[in-house]
Amino acid sequence: MCHEVGHTLGFQHNMKASSEYPADKIHDKDFVHQMGHTPSIMDYSRFNYVAQPEDHIDPEDLIPRIGPYDIWATHWGYAPIPGAQTADDEKATLNKWSREQDDKPYLRFSTANSAGSDPGDETEAVGDADAVKSTALGMKNLQRVAKMLMSATAYKDGETYEDLAEVYGRMLSQWQLEMGHVAQIVGGFNSQEKVVGQEGRIFVLVPKIRQEEAVKYLVDNAFTTPLWVLDPEILRRIEAVGAIDRIHNAQRSVMTALLNSARFSRLIEEEAIDGSAAYSPTEFLATVRKGIWKELDAPQVKVDAYRRTLQHTYLDLVNAKVNPPATAAAAAFPQAPEGGRGGRGGASASTDEKPMYRAELRALAVSVNAAIPKAADHETKAHLEGVRDEIAKILDPKFLPPAPTAAAAGGGRGGIW
Numbered sequence: 042m043c044h045e046v047g048h049t050l051g052f053q054h055n056m057k058a059s060s061e062y063p064a065d066k067i068h069d070k071d072f073v074h075q076m077g078h079t080p081s082i083m084d085y086s087r088f089n090y091v092a093q094p095e096d097h098i099d100p101e102d103l104i105p106r107i108g109p110y111d112i113w114a115t116h117w118g119y120a121p122i123p124g125a126q127t128a129d130d131e132k133a134t135l136n137k138w139s140r141e142q143d144d145k146p147y148l149r150f151s152t153a154n155s156a157g158s159d160p161g162d163e164t165e166a167v168g169d170a171d172a173v174k175s176t177a178l179g180m181k182n183l184q185r186v187a188k189m190l191m192s193a194t195a196y197k198d199g200e201t202y203e204d205l206a207e208v209y210g211r212m213l214s215q216w217q218l219e220m221g222h223v224a225q226i227v228g229g230f231n232s233q234e235k236v237v238g239q240e241g242r243i244f245v246l247v248p249k250i251r252q253e254e255a256v257k258y259l260v261d262n263a264f265t266t267p268l269w270v271l272d273p274e275i276l277r278r279i280e281a282v283g284a285i286d287r288i289h290n291a292q293r294s295v296m297t298a299l300l301n302s303a304r305f306s307r308l309i310e311e312e313a314i315d316g317s318a319a320y321s322p323t324e325f326l327a328t329v330r331k332g333i334w335k336e337l338d339a340p341q342v343k344v345d346a347y348r349r350t351l352q353h354t355y356l357d358l359v360n361a362k363v364n365p366p367a368t369a370a371a372a373a374f375p376q377a378p379e380g381g382r383g384g385r386g387g388a389s390a391s392t393d394e395k396p397m398y399r400a401e402l403r404a405l406a407v408s409v410n411a412a413i414p415k416a417a418d419h420e421t422k423a424h425l426e427g428v429r430d431e432i433a434k435i436l437d438p439k440f441l442p443p444a445p446t447a448a449a450a451g452g453g454r455g456g457i458w
């Protein structure tokens with residue numbers, strides 16, 4: 042109700058608010074009691090998923106409420122300014138009041154023209170000043186929750202397992218959401234709205250080391266199979282088959298976000314403008330590739346069913362970048378011959394994207410070829426051979442069969458090679 046009343050007072054959403062408290066304070070009992078876990082009720086920062094049982098935060102303080110930003114912004118918008126006859130007369134005073142944002146970050150609002158680049162400007166985030174830290178704590182809570190799902194939903198004789206299925210699905214959505222906040226750090230800018238006369242820039246690169254840390258976190262936690270969600274006691278009560286798909290869909294959404302074309306364009310531009318201070322797009326792509334295909338370096342190569350699906354997702358997404366669907370490409374570049382050039386993701390796709398992903402595929406092909414003789418089981422060997430063929434098809438789309446018969450054609454490319 043407070044949030045909706047905020048809208049009637051003229052407030053827009055302030056999705057940046059939740060990132061303006063230091064991440065460590067979000068689960069500090071006294072801080073949260075005094076300041077709330079987000080400075081504004083106008084953020085979508087619903088419940089404090091960062092707080093841990095051992096923090097002993099009062100349950101009342103876990104619920105979002107009107108925060109210091111809301112009080113400050115109401116004052117800015119509504120306090121009478123004595124002596125002012127016109128709106129222009131108020132300007133000097135209002136600007137003076139706004140400057141309080143310089144010293145108190147928690148009074149700040151989303152930055153204009155940030156175009157989705159600010160990792161703090163996130164919906165459904167808590168503690169997104171440091172999404173790696175906050176998501177790691179959020180994951181600890183999800184793992185606790187996972188163990189409670191049965192007793193919380195399936196306790197009454199004669200009832201169905203519908204609630205269990207629903208809540209299990211919601212747990213995976215939350216997993217996906219929190220992982221997505223980490224992906225946003227890559228190619229990101231921390232930003233603060235400023236006017237002429239205020240010190241410093243509006244957009245400041247997220248330090249390279251934090252971007253590297255975010256990719257490492259995702260490789261280790263999102264792309265490494267979260268085995269704790271795979272409880273047979275739950276899965277076997279929900280459906281006969283579908284566990285791999287569930288994990289796969291959640292991981293696919295995180296990978297899609299991480300490999301987003303607008304993000305890649307930012308990485309290219311940041312390197313062009315900031316040089317070695319930027320996170321290199323080449324390094325980014327190589328780290329993601331090596332993380333998703335980390336099994337290949339082992340003396341004996343074994344890729345399990347979850348990871349085989351994940352690796353196929355990688356090829357799918359890269360294929361869409363290297364060979365964008367004909368209709369999307371035609372719309373973006375009407376005159377471009379056969380398939381256009383990397384138009385997927387709108388006008389923001391960098392012209393570097395396609396060649397750089399092709400280079401990734403060539404590097405991957407080398408690792409896959411070297412790994413095939415080391416395959417520890419038949420599934421892995423068949424997978425790697427399939428991957429080798431798939432990479433060849435992506436790199437040489439002339440040999441792609443016409444779309445309607447693609448599925449029926451299966452692996453029958455042997456004759457061509």
Ligand SMILES: [Zn+2]
Nearest residue numbers: 044045048054
């Ligand atoms: Zn709203």
